[in-house]
Amino acid sequence: MSLTIMRRIRFCAGHRLMHHGGMCENFHGHNYVADFYVEGDKQDEIGRVIDFSVLKKLMKTWLDDNWDHGFLIHQDDDNARQGLKIIKPCRYFEMPYNPTAENMALYLLKExxxxxxxxxxxxxxxxxxxxxxxxxxxxKIDGESGETVVMAAMADEI
Structure with a gap:
């Protein structure tokens, strides 16, 4: 049997979606919320899968150091990179694919x-x-196959 916990982390970041063809091709930002689901097969002597404060520190530190108050761009988006390099100071993080919410979740989970x-x-x-x-x-990682599954839900557009 395994146990699952979730820790929520909030951060702010900008992005743009290369070749989107719509409004999201422009630089814009969001107040993101990341929910991290973590599982363990056994509990520690206190009864935890992992201490919530440890999980928070690990995930929040990474987000603060890499994505918070920065821009996420596709690694092939030379136009965005050139524009961002003009602004001083400016943080940006290059992803191996477009920084959609789906790809952000996938990157955090797999990488x-x-x-x-x-x-x-x-x-x-x-x-x-x-x-x-x-x-x-x-x-999420499918429990039976071990494959990573990506899904999106947009309540306002369903």
Whole structure:
């Protein structure tokens, strides 16, 4: 049997979606919420999968150091990079794909969480990125196949 906990972290960031063809191709920002779902097969002597404060410190530190109050861009978006380099100071983070909410969740789940949680006995099974109060995307690891599944829900547009 496994147990799952969730920790919510808030951060602010800007992004643009290369080749979007609509409004999201412009630089804009969001007050994001990231929900980290973490699972463990056993509890520590106190009864925890991982201490919530440890999970918060790991995830929030990474987000603060890399994405908070910065811009997320596709690594191939030379136009965005050139524009951002003109602004001083300016932080930006290059992602291997467009920084959609889906891809942000996927990146955190597959690239960031495994390293941060190494040695804790806990593993990330899902990340949900809230882009607005009504819209989120979620990447999760399917319990049976071990495959990563990405889904989006947009309550206002359904």
């Amino acid at each position: 960031v969480c495994p390293g941060l949680l190494a040695g804790t006995g806990a593993r990330a099974t899902g990340v949900r990125i809230w882009e607005t109060d009504d819209s989120f995307a979620e990447a």
